[in-house]
Amino acid sequence: MPAITTALGFTIRLLIAVGLGILIGAERQLTKHRTGIVTNVIVCVGSYAFTAFSYLANDGNTDVTRIAAQIVSGIGFLGAGVIISDGTKIKGINTAASIWSSASVGILCCLDKWWFAAIVAGAMVLAHLLIHPIAEFITKKQEYNKEKSDKQETFYRISIVCSEENADEIKKNIIEYFRELDDVLLRNLEMSDVDGGNVKVRAEISTKRKNNELVEHIITHVGKHEDIISTGWKHIT
Missing domain, CATH: 3.30.70.260 (ACT domain)
Structure with missing residues (x-):
């Protein structure tokens, strides 16, 4: 793949970030969550752009981990905005975690080995589609057992x-x-x-x-x- 400091290399990686953002956001939108395709694409592209800047400004001779660390902190504040406390229940934690993880996908798109970003995006989608239903089943089972216990003599x-x-x-x-x-x-x-x-x-x-x-x-x-x-x-x- 061409270097990120070239127009072609930058564009290819940008399209990869957009595509993976669409993949992550589509799952969120199809399952009727508050953040969908647009939000996840913007987070991926923004994270990619910030990280790519550190390459472009110094022609690849820079410590990109500094930018990545700042992105992690900044996205944390963005994710906190979607968390809602409803009495004893807290909603939006999974959505906040998805936004935070989408930023990591954007950062990984800056690498020559872009498939690492694809692996992370795929793992996120699988976690929501496969692991999340298992967690929901366990939670409902616990609630059922508690309700059953409350109804016993x-x-x-x-x-x-x-x-x-x-x-x-x-x-x-x-x-x-x-x-x-x-x-x-x-x-x-x-x-x-x-x-x-x-x-x-x-x-x-x-x-x-x-x-x-x-x-x-x-x-x-x-x-x-x-x-x-x-x-x-x-x-x-």
């Missing part, structure tokens, strides 16, 4: 520490309160002495599905009694 133990003289009354109130709840089953209720002449009342309950909010509501309701010293709950198996 869940067991809790509620602990209440109170004075000994009010233990029977509190125990009676607990039994009456649980009779009013449709989604909770009282499985066991026992009392034991603790230090200071107090009594700990333990209630083992089960819910049709994981429902920590309901247990917190129960604790709040039961804990309103003025003679209750402390309350708490935990999952049990």
Whole structure:
């Protein structure tokens, strides 16, 4: 291939950068992502042009790694602009990584061995077409398992520490309160002495599905009694 410092060599490499940018961008656009052909072509061409400048300005006698390092930093800021935080989810990381990687393809197009750029571009497309679906499958599988776990019957133990003289009354109130709840089953209720002449009342309950909010509501309701010293709950198996 002609040297990059010649018009023919520069043009050939530029066309390669455009072609590989189209390849990367086409996959992004066909899969309905925010950055498509135009963005990736511009990133590839821009990175190629900046790197080629270091060759042209000094007729090939220069340290091109300096320009490449600056491109990596600059494209990082561009990629950050497409990342969106949506509550607990972060969107756009793959798109940002694609833009960043497209810049590396443009830089590699400056080499005489231009096929290294083609290899990187091909690897990017394969990663999106083959590896990304696998990652999506694993994520959905994890979400399904979590949802399934949340719908299974869940067991809790509620602990209440109170004075000994009010233990029977509190125990009676607990039994009456649980009779009013449709989604909770009282499985066991026992009392034991603790230090200071107090009594700990333990209630083992089960819910049709994981429902920590309901247990917190129960604790709040039961804990309103003025003679209750402390309350708490935990999952049990």
